[in-house]
Amino acid sequence: MTPPHRRFPGARHVLASACTTALLTSCASSTSAEKAAPPAPVAAAPAAPPASKPKPTYGTFGFDSSGMDRDIAPGDDFYGFANGAWVRRTEIPPDRSSYGMFTTLAEQADQRNRELIEAQRQAPAGSEARKVGDLFASFMDEAAIEARGVTPLKPELERIAAIGQREQLATVLGATLRADVDALNMGDVTTDRLFGLWVAEDLNEPSRYAPYLLQGGLWLPDRDYYLADSPRFTELRERYQAHIAAMLKLAGFDDVETRAGRVFALERKMAQAHVSQVDTRDISKANNPWPRAEFTKRAPGLAWKAFFAAAGLGTQEQFIVWQPSALTALSKLAQSEPLQAWKDYLAFHAVARAAPYLPKAFVDESFAFNGKTLTGTPALKERWKRGVDATNHSMGEAVGKLYVAKHFPPEVKAEAEAMVRNIITAFEKRIDALTWMSPDTRTRAKEKVGTLQASIGHPEKWRDYSGLDIVAGDAYGNAERAVRFEYQRNVAKLDQPVDRKEWYMVPQLVNALNSPQQNSIIFPAAILQPPFFDANADPAVNYGGIGAVIGHEIVHSFDDVGAKFDARGKLENWWTKEDEAKFQAAGKALAAQYDAYRPLPDLAVNGELTLGENIADMAGVAVAHDAYQLSLGGKPAPVIDGYTGDQRFFLGFGQVWRTSYREPYLRRIIMTDGHSPGPYRTATVRNLDAWYGAFDVKPGQTLFLAPEQRVRIW
Ligand SMILES: [Zn+2]
Secondary structure: OOOHHHOOOOOOEOOOOOOOOOOOOOOOOOOHHHHHOOOOOOOOOOOOOOOOOOOOOOOOOOOOHHHOOOOOOOOOOHHHHHHHHHHHHOOOOOOOOEEEHHHHHHHHHHHHHHHHHHHHHHOOOOOHHHHHHHHHHHHHOHHHHHHHOOHHHHHHHHHHHOOOOHHHHHHHHHHOOOOOOEOOOOOEOOOOOOEEEEEEEOOOOOOOEEEEEEEOOOOOOOHHHHHOOOHHHHHHHHHHHHHHHHHHHHOOOOOHHHHHHHHHHHHHHHHHHOOOHHHHHOHHHOOOEEEHHHHHHHOOOOOHHHHHHHHOOOOOOEEEEOOHHHHHHHHHHHHHOOHHHHHHHHHHHHHHHHHHHOOHHHHHHHHHHHHHHHHOOOOOOOHHHHHHHHHHHHHHHHHHHHHHHHHOOHHHHHHHHHHHHHHHHHHHHHHHHOOOOOHHHHHHHHHHHHOOEEEEEOOOOOOOOOOOOOOOOOHHHHHHHHHHHHHHHHHHHOOOOOOOOOOOOOOOOOOOEEEOOOOEEEEEHHHOOOOOOOOOOOHHHHHHHHHHHHHHHHHHOOOOOHHHEOOOOOEOOOOOHHHHHHHHHHHHHHHHHHHOOOOEOOEOOOOOOOHHHHHHHHHHHHHHHHHHHHHOOOOOOOOEOOEOHHHHHHHHHHHHOOEEEOHHHHHHHHHHOOOOOHHHHHHHHHHOHHHHHHHOOOOOOOOOOOHHHOOOOO
């Protein structure tokens, strides 16, 4: 089971699930010295609201004017202008690696979920609701967990200890394969198991499912953590080895330093086999159908027959291998590396995965490394918060069903649906107005947006948990059964017709998603509330907030990856050569813009890794702005408290991405996450002409781009 802190979300949704930071100053490519210069007077900059007026609050007026810093010129540092006071006064809570607007809502969702979950203890025995209650209660029962010690993990460790030859190794690896990755929807491309399985529509024929195999095996977030040659990573690797030894010792192993050395050496070889995050994102490298019968020839080493049989995939004729070179190299290690190294490796991973469900000594050691060292977070989350995470992880849609019934009124759904329709219409108009695109490509683009499905709040059909056994008092067993249940649900999909309405995200998550294979966008209930969305609030701020999020998800269908899928969700090039060349050139320019941002002195944003998200942000806010203008019906926007409509729109946008990060966590997301850090997401306003007009941005200001340098894609 993957404990919540081990999830590394990647691309195609609106943010990394734990996104935030301490990086207040850095917006745009300016240095902090440049930013410290006194701001130039800005003619159109809004005046402070008169003291007699009531303070703007979310849900009534819109953006948070008390969080702004009007001493910063918007043209020099728009993020600082919109959020400077907030940045100065906001401390990241001790149990968080980052903090921002998404986190505020996530904390509210945690509270709500706790109440909903705890109330289910009284539900009828055997009901789904009771399973939710029992699952949480089992996690909360620390006395029972302490009393059982490492016993729940014993059978797993015994299976590993019994490995005597290579075929048994393959059987254990196959039996522990899980559906714990998702390359295109959630963008979770990391698993600490040797491989990850993802079951989704076939890239070549979206009317059927295909099993995808992705590289895995590393505990640290990315190959660079093993291979980067810097004192910082050298130290981190030493700490990691000490952590491996400590976990094995807690689980009762002897000679733990030697074992830790073997585990690390094996993982380091796996890291060398891995392809980079950028290559993993490159869909043109991912579409590799391999017949099952060919694995032994194409990737010799692992006893594939035993592996697939143990995984319940022995009759599956074909797989799609996402990173073939990595799969081949990882498979070779199954033959070349000592069995004892594999056994130590499997034992450590089993213990490390189980740690959140084991006694306190395991929890503390796990947090000391995975929380403190890897993300810089000083304090472990309270147990109930971890319990809510664990319950969401194991029975997410069952909790979601309760959440929606209580906290998602039908009128909010109707209002959000109307807004999504407005923004899709605005996007269609933008396509009509594109000057660089030929009529042929335009027709295909229109066809694709015309068939885009939007799903608001929650899935139409809820997942069935009747086959999942939840045993009161068995925290580890429940989590183990839940991940196995999820695996079996996915494997079973291979024999079923495609469900184009399946949700890959739960309704109680503050996030949003685009699925290129479904040609769909989804907006969970938990993001459709103030401060993102309030149908009674100022439309300017609504469009700048949730409107830009909706635009972002629509544009994902047309970002550098999404644009390679047709209206049916098939990986197929529908572009003319000339149009594709222009599209790629514009993408390169945007990547270069982001490559120039340097959140840490020794680490820049990776423009290629974040390109899809940056296209979605840039064109998403542009289409939201169009939709806002359309919503005015030709009338001028009212001025409220001295702010014009466009100013309020962009301030709403600028505040959505306010985020403070702890340094190790910021470093990690820059290296592994498809999203740019919050302040740089805000900076994309410099590509929009309307922003220049709204704040009278002039040549010479830090964010100024001459009209021909502004990137325009959609
Ligand atoms: Zn996204």
